[in-house]
Amino acid sequence: MSVELFAPFIGIESQPVKNEVEKGAIRKFAEAIGDPNPIYRDEAYAKTTRFGRIIAPPTFSRTFDYGEIPGLRFKREGLIHGEQHFEYRQPIGAGDVLYCSTKLADAYEKEGKLGKMTFLVYEQKGMNESGETVFLARSIVIYRG
Amino acid sequence: MTNKRWQAGDTIGPLVKPAVSKTQLVMYSGASGDYNPIHTVEEFAQQAGLGGVIAHGMLTMAFVGQLLTDTIGTEGDLLKFGVRFTGMVRPGDVITCEGRVQHTRMEGGRQVVTCEVWAATQKGEKVVVGQAEFACPVE
Numbered sequence: 001m002s003v004e005l006f007a008p009f010i011g012i013e014s015q016p017v018k019n020e021v022e023k024g025a026i027r028k029f030a031e032a033i034g035d036p037n038p039i040y041r042d043e044a045y046a047k048t049t050r051f052g053r054i055i056a057p058p059t060f061s062r063t064f065d066y067g068e069i070p071g072l073r074f075k076r077e078g079l080i081h082g083e084q085h086f087e088y089r090q091p092i093g094a095g096d097v098l099y100c101s102t103k104l105a106d107a108y109e110k111e112g113k114l115g116k117m118t119f120l121v122y123e124q125k126g127m128n129e130s131g132e133t134v135f136l137a138r139s140i141v142i143y144r145g
Numbered sequence: 146m147t148n149k150r151w152q153a154g155d156t157i158g159p160l161v162k163p164a165v166s167k168t169q170l171v172m173y174s175g176a177s178g179d180y181n182p183i184h185t186v187e188e189f190a191q192q193a194g195l196g197g198v199i200a201h202g203m204l205t206m207a208f209v210g211q212l213l214t215d216t217i218g219t220e221g222d223l224l225k226f227g228v229r230f231t232g233m234v235r236p237g238d239v240i241t242c243e244g245r246v247q248h249t250r251m252e253g254g255r256q257v258v259t260c261e262v263w264a265a266t267q268k269g270e271k272v273v274v275g276q277a278e279f280a281c282p283v284e
Contacts, residue, residue: 033173033176033207037215049219050219050220059226062179081230083230085226
């Protein structure tokens with residue numbers, strides 16, 4: 001049943017959402033993951049690096065708003081994360097403005113440890129204001145609806 | 146900073162993180178915006194058949210991310226980073242992150258290093274396995 005639910009949405013992309021990268025959000029994220037690196041919190045130090053500003057940890061882009069795939073609504077509680085991949089083209093820094101979107105790239109069914117499961121493959125991207133790709137991401141989540 | 150020249154077989158890490166706590170899962174939920182109750186609500190996680198709350202896979206991936214950024218420093222760039230989540234992490238688990246260089250190549254005056262990375266619990270169970278690629282300047 002569930003694969004049929006997702007099939008019509010394969011290939012559909014969200015409208016890009018404007019995200020402003022906040023230094024406070026980066027610091028909180030770094031604290032939550034227990035990473036003491038000063039590049040995530042110390043502006044004076046960050047200015048001495050070639051980035052010239054506070055930058056975000058490698059997995060921070062997951063916190064952005066990617067918008068909604070039009071019409072795709074389902075219960076997200078209980079989703080299980082199967083895989084996550086990132087490709088980085090440019091650093092993400094505090095003060096940057098990124099336009100982020102998501103697309104359901106694929107949906108398929110597989111027999112797994114917990115019975116029949118639906119795998120959803122999402123592809124995300126973040127673009128800067130000049131229209132350059134800053135990062136690409138691909139995630140696989142498991143739906144057990 | 147002295148830039149090391151990487152070779153296939155070189156080890157990366159280990160990075161041993163403090164035990165994951167329920168407070169950390171609440172902090173990570175807030176910092177990431179991932180409020181899936183399997184990470185914070187004991188009853189929900191029980192009913193979902195998970196035997197209690199489990200850590201966000203992305204939290205463990207972030208630990209491996211720290212291993213990589215600690216290794217690369219600010220002169221290098223992480224180019225690619227991908228993982229599979231292969232096991233559950235629970236409060237109290239001590240996660241160790243490690244990696245091993247698979248191959249290297251020169252590109253635009255920098256050394257591009259491909260490595261396998263993983264994170265394991267104190268019981269030795271691998272909970273994250275993946276691959277990363279980074280570029281470092283070579284003097």
